[in-house]
Amino acid sequence: MNKINFSKTHKQYVRRLRTNKALIIFFRIFVLVAFIGLWELFAQTHIIDPFFFSSPTRIVKQLIQMAQAGTLFTHTWVTLYETLLGFAIATVLGYIIAVLLWWNENVRRIFEPYIVVLNSLPKIALGPIIILWVGAGTKAIVVMCVLICIVITTMTMINAFSSVDDGKILLLKSMHANKFQIFRKLIVPNTMPDLVSVLKINVGMSWVGSIMGEYLTSKAGLGYLIVYGGQVFKIDLVMSATFILCILAYLMYFAVSLIEKRYGRK
Amino acid sequence: MKNTLEFKNVNYYYQTKTDEIFALNNINFTVENQQFASLVGPSGCGKTTILSLTAGLLKPSAGQILLDGQSKVDTSKIGYMFQKDQLFEWRTVWKNITLGLEIQKPKDKARKLELAEQLLKKYDLYGFINQKPRSLSGGMRQRVALIRTLALEPELLLLDEPFSALDFQTRLSVCDDVYEIIKSEKKTALLVTHDISEAISMSDKIIVLSHRPATVKEELSLNLSGETPLKKREDGMFATLFDKIWRELTNEQN
Numbered sequence: 001m002n003k004i005n006f007s008k009t010h011k012q013y014v015r016r017l018r019t020n021k022a023l024i025i026f027f028r029i030f031v032l033v034a035f036i037g038l039w040e041l042f043a044q045t046h047i048i049d050p051f052f053f054s055s056p057t058r059i060v061k062q063l064i065q066m067a068q069a070g071t072l073f074t075h076t077w078v079t080l081y082e083t084l085l086g087f088a089i090a091t092v093l094g095y096i097i098a099v100l101l102w103w104n105e106n107v108r109r110i111f112e113p114y115i116v117v118l119n120s121l122p123k124i125a126l127g128p129i130i131i132l133w134v135g136a137g138t139k140a141i142v143v144m145c146v147l148i149c150i151v152i153t154t155m156t157m158i159n160a161f162s163s164v165d166d167g168k169i170l171l172l173k174s175m176h177a178n179k180f181q182i183f184r185k186l187i188v189p190n191t192m193p194d195l196v197s198v199l200k201i202n203v204g205m206s207w208v209g210s211i212m213g214e215y216l217t218s219k220a221g222l223g224y225l226i227v228y229g230g231q232v233f234k235i236d237l238v239m240s241a242t243f244i245l246c247i248l249a250y251l252m253y254f255a256v257s258l259i260e261k262r263y264g265r266k
Numbered sequence: 267m268k269n270t271l272e273f274k275n276v277n278y279y280y281q282t283k284t285d286e287i288f289a290l291n292n293i294n295f296t297v298e299n300q301q302f303a304s305l306v307g308p309s310g311c312g313k314t315t316i317l318s319l320t321a322g323l324l325k326p327s328a329g330q331i332l333l334d335g336q337s338k339v340d341t342s343k344i345g346y347m348f349q350k351d352q353l354f355e356w357r358t359v360w361k362n363i364t365l366g367l368e369i370q371k372p373k374d375k376a377r378k379l380e381l382a383e384q385l386l387k388k389y390d391l392y393g394f395i396n397q398k399p400r401s402l403s404g405g406m407r408q409r410v411a412l413i414r415t416l417a418l419e420p421e422l423l424l425l426d427e428p429f430s431a432l433d434f435q436t437r438l439s440v441c442d443d444v445y446e447i448i449k450s451e452k453k454t455a456l457l458v459t460h461d462i463s464e465a466i467s468m469s470d471k472i473i474v475l476s477h478r479p480a481t482v483k484e485e486l487s488l489n490l491s492g493e494t495p496l497k498k499r500e501d502g503m504f505a506t507l508f509d510k511i512w513r514e515l516t517n518e519q520n
Binding site: 165167168170171172173174175176177181185186189190192 | 354370
């Protein structure tokens with residue numbers, strides 16, 4: 001970066017860029033503050049009924065109360081654990097399955113229709129079966145989470161593997177590379193950006209999986225709090241759990257976006 | 267017979283579900299040691315098929331392909347350079363060049379690495395070894411691709427339209443570079459091109475192929491004066507040869 005003798009127009013251009021960026025950040029915060037402020041105001045003045053809509057102060061009170069009782073961390077941890085476990089298992093297993101399918105063209109063609117069916121099947125429909133097979137509780141929730149993420153992982157990765165440039169494969173073949181070398185030297189690094197997109201998709205999907213699993217069967221967790229809160233009309237509880245979910249999902253997304261900066265599509 | 271490539275009565279059929287395409291019909295030619303030969307012919311006639319057969323990526327339906335008089339071709343002596351440079355964007359120039367060595371793990375790897383380093387220095391690419399390919403120009407990328415091929419020390423180079431992705435000006439200068447590298451490293455080369463003037467300016471021998479199923483229509487030995495392909499274009503015989511080959515190819519289409 002050389003900083004010599006830029007023209008006046010360039011300075012103006014840079015200033016305009018900066019001003020624009022500042023404006024965007026300002027309005028982002030403004031939207032959030034306005035949303036919370038109006039919500040609180042309407043609840044206080046009973047334009048909306050806080051019994052059904054809760055309010056920011058009630059959520060904060062609820063959170064403090066739960067934090068003091070220690071239940072906040074227990075529930076959060078339960079859901080986070082299920083989600084991360086489901087996320088990890090689904091990504092690793094889905095990737096391995098994609099590799100196996102890529103390895104043998106015939107195997108891929110045999111399993112293709114089944115994968116398509118599995119992908120279009122709403123996984124929640126398998127809920128009762130999962131509970132019967134692995135039992136109610138954490139195991140069932142993780143399995144639900146894995147089922148939701150794994151098919152899309154496999155499908156995305158197998159597509160990525162097969163769309164690697166044939167010319168590059170031919171180059172490696174002309175160097176007498178074996179299949180494993182082609183995989184390691186070309187397929188893996190070339191499909192890194194696709195793996196990152198899979199991670200991003202799975203961040204969202206794994207939360208869907210674990211919360212759905214908790215709706216089905218659970219004794220703790222944020223999904224449990226939401227269902228329980230809904231049933232006993234404790235909207236403050238529902239909102240608090242949702243709020244924690246927002247933050248966790250964002251943090252996980254942020255972690256993946258750090259990986260993306262390193263390995264994502266340039 | 268050293269480093270000599272021979273095609274003897276080679277036939278090739280491509281198989282598809284509904285058809286059997288007769289691609290090569292009784293192909294016979296020889297490329298001598300350190301000779302630069304070119305294959306020209308109408309597009310789709312099977313020029314690339316001949317390279318793939320030579321490299322062992324395809325097996326002939328009939329006939330024999332001999333390298334050093336051996337019918338069991340030692341493909342480790344063959345280097346293949348493609349139309350696109352096929353550099354791996356996630357690897358540095360150096361890592362791209364040593365890709366073949368990484369795969370083949372030859373016993374004399376250390377010596378070959380040294381050779382690769384020398385080649386890079388010799389052809390003005392050493393300053394870029396830690397850069398990613400995307401920061402190189404098209405011509406430089408093609409030279410890196412050539413050195414990647416040469417690093418494996420092949421005796422016979424197969425060049426499949428290696429310049430066709432470049433703009434005309436770059437093409438002429440990369441042509442000169444590649445020619446010089448191949449000649450000074452004393453390699454045998456077989457070039458596929460649809461550009462007649464490129465074939466004339468680079469080759470010692472031109473093999474003219476007919477429409478599919480390809481047969482060898484003519485083998486021309488060339489001896490143009492000039493040190494580089496660009497200089498050779500100034501030779502008086504250039505236009506005559508161009509005309510001759512052009513007519514061969516256009517007659518073909520009627």
